[in-house]
Amino acid sequence: MHYLHRVECVKKILTDENTDLFMITDPKxxxxxxxxxxxxxxxxxxxxxxxxxxALSFEEAEDVAKGxxxxxxxxSESMKNFSLNVLKELRPKSIFYDDLSVSDYLSLEALGFKLRDGSRYISHLRRRKDETEVEYIRRAAELTGELMEILMAHIKPGIRENDLAKEADIFIRERGLEYAFPVxxxxxxxxxxxxxxxxxxxxSECEPVTIDLGVKYEGYCVDMTRSFIVGRNPEYETVLEDVTNAQGLALNCVKAGIQCRDVDRxxxxxxxxxxYGELFIHSLGHGVGLDIHEPPSLNPLSEDILMENEVVTIEPGIYFKNKFGCRVEDTVLVLKDRCKVLTSDK
Incomplete structure (x- = not known):
């Protein structure tokens, strides 16, 4: 990983914004x-x-933290007081922060520090993935597709939802993996x-099923959803075809430089x-990386513009209350003039 380069990018932000220090507390x-x-x-x-x-984390930090x-x-001292003493030694006049509670903000402000929310700068850095990050996400996508195929092969009338979840747990544990989010x-x-x-x-026979899951690889997440029918249901099959076609339209639009809200539109x-009118009740997609939900957001109000080498989901869905829902989702890599779908199943 290019940790030193990333830190240098943060230092450049401080220089460009005439700010003395960046205080980063969001674990990711x-x-x-x-x-x-x-x-x-x-x-x-x-x-x-x-x-x-x-003290509990010191040995691990020594082993893995770089630069x-x-x-x-x-x-004998709290994290808050110890950190405050370090800040006093560094004597910054102005501080960017990424994640700060109201009480901590007021405490620091009372001591004369000039505080500014700098979370958008770190989010912007994390959006564009480097080669190693893309490879980790690609591998997570392969594993997620493999798990999806296993679950789809197990589906039959009479099986319980929890039985399928158990199969997913076995896959995760046997390979020493983690879920990106609860299945x-x-x-x-x-x-x-x-x-x-x-x-x-x-x-039961002729019932729709939706499976939404993601596997982590080296800390990086993937998001994938498949919807299908056990048997035949012409009404549902029509909706599934429309949702799949809607996703295809979005995939044809995704490329660097396009506004996220335009893809959603x-x-x-x-x-x-x-x-279907108001039956599409959520955003079209979101960024993924170390977190399962990251910027950008693909929704009608988004001001974000897609960037080359960021990874996003495309997930249209239609939901009929007390009847059925249908969603199709893939994780894709944004390229200069197109996108590359990373998640797939047979």
Missing amino acids: NVLYLTGFEGGKLFISQDDEPILIVS VHIQRVPL IIVSGFKSSYPHGKPSLKTI VVREFLDSKG
Whole structure:
């Protein structure tokens, strides 16, 4: 990972914005910049970055953190007080922060520090993935597709949603993996719950099933959804075809330089023309990386513009209350003049 380069990018932000120090406390942002998840990271324009960690985390931080001076909080002192003393030694006049509670903000402000929200700068850095990140996400996508194929092969009338979830757990544990988020397996009327949980419900003949899952690889996430029918259901099959075609329209639009809301609009206009109106109730997609939900957001209000080498999801869905829902989702890599679908199944 290019941790030193990323830190240099943060230092350039400080120089360009005439700010003395960046205080980074979001664990995933610390991970992105150091290789260690947790603690507090102080980056100033000229000095070596300081990573403050608890005694419990000190040994791990020494093993994995790159390009930082690690300071351990003694048992006799709190993380808050220790960090405050470090700040007093550094004597910054102005501070960017990425994630700060109201109480911590007021405490620092009372001591005379000039505070500014700099979270958008770190988010912007994380959006564009380097070669290593893309490879990790590609591998996560392969594993996710493999798991999806296994679950689809197990589906038959009489099996319970939780039985499928158990098969997913076995796959994850046997390979030493992690979920990117809790697996969603819903059937019948429950498929209209976009974030429904697997239950003891039995899947019946001619019922729709939606599976939404993602695997992490080296900390990087993927998001994939498939919807299908056990048997035949002409009404559902028509909806699934329309949702699949809507996704295809979006995939044809995705490329660097296009506004996210324009991609979303193409899908909504198509689904509206098919008579679904307000039944598409969520964003078309979102960024993925170290977090399962990252900028940009593909929705009607988004001001984001897609960038080359960022990774996003495309997930149109239609939901009929108390009847059924249907969603199709893939994770894609944004390229200069097109996108590349990373998730797939046979």
